[in-house]
Amino acid sequence: MTRSQFIGALLLCLTVGLCQSAWGQSLTLRGGQQSQMQQVLPEVVKIELGGVERVDAAAIRALLRTKTGQTLKPALVTADVHRIFEMGLFDDVRVGYKRKGDGVVLRFQVLERASIAAVRLQGHDALSTEAVMKVVSLKTNSLYKPAEAQDNANKIRELYVEEGYFLATVTPEVQRLKGNQVLVRFVIRERAEIKVRAIEILGNQGIADGDIKAVLRTREGSFMSLFGKDGTFKRETLETDLQVIQYLYLTKGYIQAKVEEPVVSLSPDMRYVRISIRVNEGPRFRVGKVSVKGDSQVDIAKLQKKLKLQTGDWFNYVHVQSDGQMLSGAQKRFGYAFATVSNESLPKTGGKVVDWVYHVQKGDKVYFGEIKMVGAATTRDKVIRRELQFAEGELYNESKLKISKIRVQRLGFFEKVEIKTKPSKKRRVVDVVVRVKERTTGTFQVGAGFSSVDNFITTAQISKDNFLGRGQRLSVNASFSSIRTMFQGSFFEPYFLDSNVTFALELYNFQQLxxxxxxxxxxxxxxxxxxxxRELHLDFTYNLEQVSTSIGGLSGRADVPIASLFNSGLTSSVRMTLTYDSRNDRMVPTSGWFAQASAEFANPVLLSENVFNRYTGRVRRYFPMPLNGVLKFNLVWGQITAPTGQNVPLFERFFVGGIFNIRGFQRNTLGPAIGVPSSGDPAAILSPFNIGGTRQLYLNNEFELPLLKAPVNLRGLLFFDIGNAFGENQDLSIQNMRMSFGWGIRWFSPVGPLRFEWGIPLDPQPGEDPLVFAFTIGNSF
Incomplete structure (x- = not known):
């Protein structure tokens, strides 16, 4: 019996008093009279609920309109059954009664829906479990609803269609378990992807087939498509391609071109499709008169000179878009946040020339309202706010929004930064939402590893780039390897007392071979x-260190008679550094400049025993490239001098070669060397001793391209390095430069950036390796 049939029968029973109750008792009419003509309905003395296990009984009772003490009303009971069923928590709802004295006890019997014990997938070979489960909304321990399961099956099939599996089917199956639970299993039959056999362009004369196909995301299948997604047919991609073709024609002067709906023909074996796209090109137009009209805040004559759409050129919609951004941006710099630019085309009769009109509507001036920070769980608001170039109540300025986004991103504390406006409740006011996604800025590491530079290395490090969410940097670390022992602690405050003053402190103990x-x-x-x-910073640093040197190092030399270079003692120096930094990201830059010049003076006036003057400079430039690539240049120059009659201390000279400056050569092997006896014996054989240079100059050139995106974060690179270190009497010329080229892989791993690089020296000298491999932990420039 269905629910509606049961309710109907119950109503009949309650009306004529002939129905047997759920507990086998009949309802007796008052006065003992069994009359079909006149009845007195009994009173409800109690209401019971049956079958309720997980659902809150109080929630069910709150829905009931039938109450104890009331006369039994069949229509009201019917409505109560409907209300309980509409809760969506039950597969069935029934009502029964039994007599109790002159009244009745009503019992609402429910069958709760089963809960989902687990969700499983079967037959998903082409797509990963993670990819499929992203579109599944069924959750463990939630109530099972057949309609919801079917809806999820449809979503899974849509996912397969997007991936080119148009013939895939998905069927939800349910397995009943103990405890009123079910196992939901989606059975997937993928079948083969549909490949594109051929794409045919029809009606095109002004633009060649190859030029049109080059801009399409839908590709014809090839041999390589057997091993990847290339050549797979996707309906959504094809629809996008139609818009791309339309846009291509607009950039070539065909303003009346129309792209018809494609004809897609499926092969008999349902494995391939042929696509035919017909284009009605129309005439090609040149640009006639170009004018700007409207209520521009900026003088229209000045704006007219900046337009890229020029009379006599072939019409190009790219220029229209650029002009629109320029015209609206000119208004937004003066507070007109909702300035709009509309276009009007006026083709000339009988000709292939189109006049173009830009209509500017600046609207009302708008002001910045509330500035809200979202996503900064640990970073304090003021760390972000002090990078913003605008404040509440200021006149709207779109340029300031863009600059502010760059400044916040450059902090290096966030993976993602978005600054967007939204309407405010106040008229002529827009609120600003600064949404960030914090990246991990703290590390605690104790471990061991291996590097081609340090060989075996043991490290312990505690560092935080955003200490206490204040934007400060604190670091304490120690490392031990075959070439260095280091203990170091440092602290940096970028805004001392919330001012533009910076403060830094560093303590260290180094031993380096x-x-x-x-x-x-x-x-x-x-x-x-x-x-x-923000981009220009001046530093004054006082440095005090006790330095000592000893013969030996990695070569194991002993008793080499060049004591004049082995100065030891106290170095007390002051250094002035001027830095310009416009990089878009301090950690992983892809555009901008970094330039730095410094001068350091170690002088007896400062009680320094080691006396020298050192001058250094470096310039870095970053260019964004297609496919998220980056072209990078790093130019470094340095010079160190000593008073007349004194030598520059060996430990302050420039040593180059290796992964940190000029790749393709072993570490610190380039630059001037002198012949010294291998021992104190006058008859000992002379061997080269690298004494380092008093000048250095080198240039690193890199092209870096992502190979695998997050979460793997693997990048590849090509490089070309040129440079050297030079002695006092050497010319700083191209003839004395050493050059190398090579390739490498960079992995932004959970433990930090790892570099693996192979370098080949050009014109290798005797004793130099033809190929040098190096890897280390840390960023490049």
Missing amino acids: FTDFTRNSLGGSLSWGYRFI
Whole structure:
């Protein structure tokens, strides 16, 4: 019996008093009279609920309109059954009664829907479980609803259609388990992807087939499509391609071109399709008169000179878009946030020339309202706000929004930064939402590893780039390897007392092995700086360290008679550094400049025993390239001098070669060398001793391209390096430069950026390796 049939029968029973109750008792009419003509309905003395296990009984009772103490009303009971069923929590709802004295006890019997114990997939070979489950909304322990399961099956099939499996079917199956639970299984029959056998362009004369197919995302199948997604047919992609073709014609002057709906023919075996796209090109138009009209805030004559759409050129819609952005942007710089630019085309009769009119509507001036931060769980608001170039109540300026986004991104604390406006409740006001996604800025590492530079290395590090969410940097680390021992602690405050003053403190204890000697240093530095603008910063640093050197190093030499270079003692110096930094991201830059110049003076006036003057400069440039690639250049220059009659200390000279400067050569092997006896014996054989240069100049050129995106984060690169270190009497010329080229892989791993690079020296000298492989932990420039 269906629910509606049951309710109907119940109503009949309640009306004529002839129905047997659920508990086998009949309803007796008052006065003991069995009359079909006149009845007195009984009173409801109790209401019971049956079958309720997980659902809150109070929630069901709150829906009931039938109450104890009331006269039994069949229509009201019927409505109560409907209300309970409409809760969506039950597969069946029934009502019964039994007599109790002169009244009746009503019992609503429900059958709760089963809960989902698990959701499984079967037959999904082409797509991963993770990819399919992203579109499944069924959750464990939720109530099973057949309609919802079918809806999820449809979503899975839509996913397969998007991936080119047009013949795929998805069927939901249910397996009943104990405890009123079910296992939902989606059975997938993928069948084969449909490949594109051929794409035919019809009606085109002005633009060649190859030029049209080059801009399409839908590709014809090839041999390589057997191993990838290339050549797979997707309806959504084809629809997008029609718009791409239309846009292509607009950029070539065909303003009346029309692209018809494609004809898609499926092969008999349902494995391939042939696509025919017909284009009605129409005439090709040149640009006639171009004018700007409307209520522009900026003088129209000035704007007219900046237009890219020019009289006599072939019409190009790219220029129209560029002009529209320029015209609206000119208004938005003066507070007109809702400025619009509309276009009007006026083809000349009988000719192939079109006049073009830009209509500017600046609208009302708008002001910045509330600025809200979203997503900054640990970063304090002020860290973000001090990078913003606008404030509440200021006149709207779109340029300031763009600059602010770049500044916040450059902090390096966030993976993603979005700054968007939204309407405010106040008239002529827009609120601003700064939405960020924080990246991990703190590390705690204790581990061991291997590097071609350090060989075996043990490290312990605690660092935080956004300490306490204040934007400060704190780091304490120690490392031990075959070439260095390091203890270091540093602190940096970018906005001392919320001003443009910066403060930095560093303490360290280093031991480093060079090729032929070992350098030991214990000391620290204190820096104060001032930020003139965000991009320009001036630092003054005082450095104090005790330095000692000893013969030996990696070569294991001993008793080499060049003591004049092995100065030891106290170095007390001051350094002035001017830095310009317009990079879009401090951690992973893809555009902008970085330039730095410094001068350091170690002088007896400062009680320094080691005396020298050092000057350095570096310039870095980043260019974004297609396919998310980056073209990078790094130019470094340095010079160090000592007073007349004194030598520059060996440990302060420039040593180049290796993965950190000029790749393709072993570490610190380039630059001037002198012949020295291998021992204190006057008859000992002379061997080269690398003494480093008093000048250095090198240029790194790189092209970096992503190979695998997140979460793998693998990038490849090609490089060309040129440079050297030069002695006092060497010419700084191209003839004395060393050059290399090579390739590499960079992996932004969970433990930090890893570099694997292979370099080949051009014109290798005797004793130099023809191929040098190096890998290390850390970023490039």
